[in-house]
Amino acid sequence: MNENALCTKTHEYVLEQGKQYEVGITDYAIEQLGDIVFIELPEVGSEFVKNEAFATIESVKAASEIYMPISGKIVEINEQLVNSPELLNDETFEDKWLVKIESSADQVEFADLLDYSDYKEEIE
Numbered sequence: 001m002n003e004n005a006l007c008t009k010t011h012e013y014v015l016e017q018g019k020q021y022e023v024g025i026t027d028y029a030i031e032q033l034g035d036i037v038f039i040e041l042p043e044v045g046s047e048f049v050k051n052e053a054f055a056t057i058e059s060v061k062a063a064s065e066i067y068m069p070i071s072g073k074i075v076e077i078n079e080q081l082v083n084s085p086e087l088l089n090d091e092t093f094e095d096k097w098l099v100k101i102e103s104s105a106d107q108v109e110f111a112d113l114l115d116y117s118d119y120k121e122e123i124e
Contacts, residue, residue: 012025039085
């Protein structure tokens with residue numbers, strides 16, 4: 001996972017990519033879920049506010065809601081994962097982001113996000 005990612009306490013991450021942000025779930029979340037069998041992602045153009053559920057992931061263990069770490073508009077979804085959700089469990093697969101968003105979130109929305117190193121300390 002990218003060391004520049006900012007993480008939530010509910011195991012989502014956001015990573016700035018120029019004018020867009022990648023949003024996904026952390027390696028830890030993937031590990032905890034186990035074998036992922038289904039992902040439901042929103043439609044491009046959908047808008048979500050911070051902490052709103054935007055996706056569902058199902059594994060052999062459980063179904064989990066995924067929450068938006070910052071407010072934004074979906075500009076792209078990871079079609080590869082929709083078609084093959086098990087790729088999230090493949091350590092060699094690199095494009096593990098779920099959606100890309102455009103956001104005009106202010107610093108207040110970023111205030112409670114953790115640097116990846118702080119996040120790793122918190123889950124240990």
